Amino acid sequence: MLKKYYSSNLQxxxxxxxxxxxxxxxxxxxxxxxAPHLLQTLLSHLAQAIADYIIFQxxxxxxxxxxxxxxxxxxxxxxxxxxxKPYIKEIVDLVKKxxxxxxxxxxxxxxxxxxxxxxxxxxxVIGLDWTVDMAxxxxxxxxxxxxxxxxxxxxxxxxxxxxxxxxxxxxI
Numbered sequence: 001m002l003k004k005y006y007s008s009n010l011q012x013x014x015x016x017x018x019x020x021x022x023x024x025x026x027x028x029x030x031x032x033x034x035a036p037h038l039l040q041t042l043l044s045h046l047a048q049a050i051a052d053y054i055i056f057q058x059x060x061x062x063x064x065x066x067x068x069x070x071x072x073x074x075x076x077x078x079x080x081x082x083x084x085k086p087y088i089k090e091i092v093d094l095v096k097k098x099x100x101x102x103x104x105x106x107x108x109x110x111x112x113x114x115x116x117x118x119x120x121x122x123x124x125v126i127g128l129d130w131t132v133d134m135a136x137x138x139x140x141x142x143x144x145x146x147x148x149x150x151x152x153x154x155x156x157x158x159x160x161x162x163x164x165x166x167x168x169x170x171x172i
Contacts, residue, residue: 039083047087051094058099066105066127067091073110073129080114085121092122105148115140134170 054065072084092104106118107127115137118126125146128137130153137147155166 047090069108072108
């Protein structure tokens with residue numbers, strides 16, 4: 001039933017997400033000021049649909065989930081707190097209620113200014129982008145949460161010795 005539902009509704013989910021982003025980012029963020037109730041309703045529906053889909057993935061065999069807030073780092077911290085964090089937290093809470101043993105990773109591209117705020121979403125692991133030093137990330141997040149990442153994607157195109165050296169440098 002879920003598979004049938006999601007295969008026919010994923011395009012609607014993508015369209016809803018695109019519409020919500022368009023409202024939020026339109027005219028330098030005016031959409032969240034002009035139609036905040038519409039945006040809140042869209043984001044809440046989207047959070048519920050994403051949580052349902054994540055639960056479906058876990059029940060189908062996924063061992064770990066990563067939430068990508070690809071545009072989150074483009075928002076000022078106060079806007080991220082209002083327009084992204086509550087919906088990420090809603091997703092995490094819904095998933096943890098049904099799948100408490102499933103680790104959830106949160107990655108926000110450009111997350112250096114949001115690390116401490118990300119910790120309060122309830123996720124198990126914070127994915128650092130390559131602009132955040134691992135030691136600084138650990139200092140800022142503390143020891144109570146996992147960290148992953150921060151490899152500069154440019155290293156994927158470098159010669160193997162350079163790639164290997166970077167991996168060893170990042171190992172903490």
